Amino acid sequence: MWNRFLGIIIVLIFVVIGELSVMAQASKARNPIIFADVPDMSMIRVGDTWYMSSTTMHMSPGVPVMKSNDLVNWEMVGYAYDKLADLDDLNLIEGKNAYGKGTWASSLRYHNGIYYLSTFAQTTNKTYIFTTSDIESGNWKMHSFAPSYHDHTLWFEDDRIFMIWGGGRIQIAEVKPDLSGLVEGSVQVLIENATAPSGDNVGLPAEGSQLFKRHGKYYLFNISWPRGGMRTVIVHRSENLSGPYEGRVVLQDKGVAQGGLIDTPDGSWYAYLFQDCGAVGRTPWLVPVEWIDDWPVLGKEGKAPIEPNLPESKGVIPGIVSSDEFDQQNGEMDLPLVWQWNHNPDNKRWSQSDRSGYLRLFATEAVTTFQQARNTLTQRTFGPECSATVALEVSGMQEGDFAGLALLQKVFGQVGVRIREGARYIEMVSGDGDQEVVSERIAFDQDRLYLKASCDYRDRTDKGSFSYSLDGITWTPIGKKVDMVYSIPHFMGYRFGLFCYSSEGSPGFADFDWFRVQSEL
Numbered sequence: 001m002w003n004r005f006l007g008i009i010i011v012l013i014f015v016v017i018g019e020l021s022v023m024a025q026a027s028k029a030r031n032p033i034i035f036a037d038v039p040d041m042s043m044i045r046v047g048d049t050w051y052m053s054s055t056t057m058h059m060s061p062g063v064p065v066m067k068s069n070d071l072v073n074w075e076m077v078g079y080a081y082d083k084l085a086d087l088d089d090l091n092l093i094e095g096k097n098a099y100g101k102g103t104w105a106s107s108l109r110y111h112n113g114i115y116y117l118s119t120f121a122q123t124t125n126k127t128y129i130f131t132t133s134d135i136e137s138g139n140w141k142m143h144s145f146a147p148s149y150h151d152h153t154l155w156f157e158d159d160r161i162f163m164i165w166g167g168g169r170i171q172i173a174e175v176k177p178d179l180s181g182l183v184e185g186s187v188q189v190l191i192e193n194a195t196a197p198s199g200d201n202v203g204l205p206a207e208g209s210q211l212f213k214r215h216g217k218y219y220l221f222n223i224s225w226p227r228g229g230m231r232t233v234i235v236h237r238s239e240n241l242s243g244p245y246e247g248r249v250v251l252q253d254k255g256v257a258q259g260g261l262i263d264t265p266d267g268s269w270y271a272y273l274f275q276d277c278g279a280v281g282r283t284p285w286l287v288p289v290e291w292i293d294d295w296p297v298l299g300k301e302g303k304a305p306i307e308p309n310l311p312e313s314k315g316v317i318p319g320i321v322s323s324d325e326f327d328q329q330n331g332e333m334d335l336p337l338v339w340q341w342n343h344n345p346d347n348k349r350w351s352q353s354d355r356s357g358y359l360r361l362f363a364t365e366a367v368t369t370f371q372q373a374r375n376t377l378t379q380r381t382f383g384p385e386c387s388a389t390v391a392l393e394v395s396g397m398q399e400g401d402f403a404g405l406a407l408l409q410k411v412f413g414q415v416g417v418r419i420r421e422g423a424r425y426i427e428m429v430s431g432d433g434d435q436e437v438v439s440e441r442i443a444f445d446q447d448r449l450y451l452k453a454s455c456d457y458r459d460r461t462d463k464g465s466f467s468y469s470l471d472g473i474t475w476t477p478i479g480k481k482v483d484m485v486y487s488i489p490h491f492m493g494y495r496f497g498l499f500c501y502s503s504e505g506s507p508g509f510a511d512f513d514w515f516r517v518q519s520e521l
Contacts, residue, residue, distance in 0.1 A: 029072045029286070029310035031256075032274075035457075036316050036382040037281025037493030038066075040105035042153075042210065043262045043272050050262065051110075051135055052272075053080070053117055057102035057492060058090070059340040059378065063119055065108075065135060066320070070311045071262070071270065071286060075319030076337035078138040080106070080117050080130045083344050089123055092343040092374045098123050099371070099410075100491040104151070105208060111156045118163075120148040127152070127163075129179045143179035151207045157241055164220070168205030170194045172242070190243060195224045197234050197247040203227040206234055210260035217294055220245065221271075223258040231257035233273065235296060251298040256285050261296065270308065271298050279409070279462040279484035280383045280455070281493020286310060315519055316382045323516040326352060326359040335377075342376040342408065342497065350375055358393070359512040361498065363401045366505035370406065370414060371433055373501035378408060381494045383457035385520055388496045391472065391513035392417065394424065395447045400504030402427070405451045406497035407464045410490045413482035414499070415451050415466035419508075428466050428479025433489070439479035446470060448513075453496060455484070464494070 040055040050068045063080035084090060089098040106119040117140065118129040127149045130140035152165035154175070161175040163182065174186040194206035204225035212219045220236040232252045236245035251257065251271070259273040269289035277283040287304045290297045299305060317323075322338045334352055349362040364374045379388075390405050394417045397403060404416020414429040426442045426449065450469040456462070464482035467475045484494055496517070500510040 027312045028307045029313050031285045031287075031304065031306050031308065032277065032283035033072055033286050033308075033310075033313065034074060034284045034316060034320060034382075035277075035280065035384065036283065036320055036380045038284050038320070039258075039274050039282035040208070041259055041272050041274065041284055042106050042108040043260070044108050044110050045262060045264075046110050048265055051077075051108060051115075053106040053108040055104055055106065056340060057100060057104065058098040058343055059102070059492075060084070060090075060344045061340065062103050063106050063117060063130075064337075064340075065117070067136065071264070072310050072313050073319060077136045078140075078337065080119070080128075080140050081142060084121060084128075085124050086344070087123065090344045091346075092372055093365075095372065097372065098343060100489050103128070107153045107210070109154045109156065112159075116154055118152065118154050120150060120152065122148060124148070129154070129175075131179070145181040151209055153209045153211050155211050155241070162241070164190060164209045164211055166190075166194075166209065167207040168193060168195050168202075170206065170209060170220070170222070188242070191220070191236055191245050191247070194220075194222050194234065194236060194247065197236075197249050198224040198226055198232045198252075201226045201228070203229070208258045212261045214261075214291075215294065218245075219261065219296065221260045230255040231276070233257045233259075233271070233298065237295065248295070250296060251287065251302070251304065253299065253302060253304045256287065256304040261289065268309075269296070270310075271296070273304075276486070277383070277493075278457065278460045279486050279494050280381060280457045281486065283383075316380075317517060317519060321379050321382055321386075321517055323514070324359075325357070325514045326512060327357045328352060338379050340378055342378055342495075343374065345375050350377075355511055357513070359498070359515075360396075360509050361403065361500035361512070362509045363398070363403075363500050363502035363506050366400075366503055367501055368503065369433070369436065370412060370429070370431060370499065370501070371408075371410075373499060375500070376406070376408065377498045378495040379515075379517070381407065381455045381457075381496055382519070383455075385454070385456050385458055386517065387452055387454040387520065388515060388517045389450060389452045390498065390515050391448065391450055393448045393511040393513060396509040396511065397424075397500075398502075398504075398506040398508030400502045400506055401500065401508040401510070402502070403500035403510030404498075405453050405466075406499055407453050407455065407482060407484065408495040408497040409484065409492065410487040411482065411485045413453070413464050413466060413479070415453065415468060415478055416499070417449070417510075426468050426478065430480065430482060442468075442478070444470070450475075455494060 061079035149165040170191040174183040206222035236247035238245040406414040
């Protein structure tokens with residue numbers, strides 16, 4: 001009897017241990033740390049808080065800034081600028097656009113109580129350095145100069161400021177104290193061939209420079225991409241800022257690359273990198289770092305682990321993506337920070353005050369393609385699966401207007417209401433930037449309807465689908481699924497988009513009552 005009782009106790013102990021083990025595994029962070037498009041990260045720690053900047057190119061406002069208290073769960077705190085420049089390309093007028101351009105990889109630094117955030121833009125051929133004493137309240141001051149220095153990083157040596165940039169051939173120069181340009185005659189070659197450690201089969205030469213210092217030694221991170229291979233992390237080390245540098249490959253696994261180093265208050269180190277993750281975009285990873293012979297050794301046995309030893313992720317909602325009831329109160333910003341416009345908006349053609357509790361989008365000037373329509377309001381889609389729904393009221397729409405919900409990339413899909421010869425139709429449209437096809441059209445006569453866009457990124461499925469509801473309860477699929485493709489012309493993961501534009505140039509409008517996002521289809 002006692003032996004049987006003891007056996008039951010032992011079994012129960014193993015069951016409890018097993019459950020605790022499962023709970024411990026479930027509470028770990030998993031890569032990608034953010035299952036959404038947050039590429040070209042630059043990261044700093046100030047005290048026990050981490051800040052990160054990223055790339056959103058042609059979106060407005062631009063250069064998003066995020067913060068975290070655990071390196072895993074992030075929230076938006078601001079942008080470097082509202083509008084980069086007032087150009088036709090950035091305004092989506094005269095048939096021009098800035099898809100895949102705008103501002104690229106940024107460098108985030110903190111020095112003597114001032115935050116510095118620098119970036120560059122092909123569109124304007126300028127380099128930008130933004131400064132603020134309070135990163136969470138914004139109020140960045142813009143400094144700019146020509147030309148545009150590709151994938152640069154800022155570095156502070158005592159009270160002197162340096163900039164490092166280049167592709168393959170890495171250069172360094174001193175920045176003027178007033179941030180108005182580079183000091184004349186200060187440009188030097190730092191590393192003649194930074195790609196060399198990854199071999200001679202060069203596809204993408206070493207770029208994405210980010211510089212760090214530990215125990216008196218300098219470490220320059222770059223990425224290369226050998227032909228037929230994968231993104232590769234290269235580190236060069238020197239005892240002096242000006243060199244000479246010796247380099248080696250420190251990670252070549254799963255295409256996880258481009259970024260740099262970050263530490264924790266307890267002395268742990270990680271590399272923040274990103275991975276090309278199909279249509280959802282370029283997703284951030286955190287890879288553990290050990291220091292051996294004063295070299296950073298990334299990952300475990302040369303591999304980027306799926307589960308870094310970090311706290312559990314609570315998901316991207318509401319820090320990176322969020323629902324919006326469009327009921328902002330007096331004194332609050334017009335739109336939450338999770339929203340970005342596709343290119344510069346026309347601020348005369350949208351409102352949250354014309355009708356309380358609604359976002360009103362006025363039909364833009366006459367356009368023939370969705371991707372040239374201004375004032376498409378966007379948020380990131382995210383994985384492994386997600387959906388967004390909107391409540392749309394259409395009584396203000398006029399002939400030729402089209403309004404609704406989209407999945408935006410070069411290959412896109414839309415579901416919405418179009419006015420044709422005075423009648424209302426629900427339409428699902430597919431397009432690739434060159435031609436658009438109405439996959440399904442349904443007549444209806446209500447003033448209000450509900451639209452849904454869904455994304456399946458599980459195991460790189462990369463499928464988008466649409467549905468509609470007349471009562472918000474019963475949903476009906478519409479049109480065909482979108483084979484979502486991450487394309488270089490846009491160079492961005494898919495976005496949910498709210499749109500209203502016209503083929504006739506009408507003064508009509510559409511009212512969005514709410515936008516609701518969830519992490520399942």
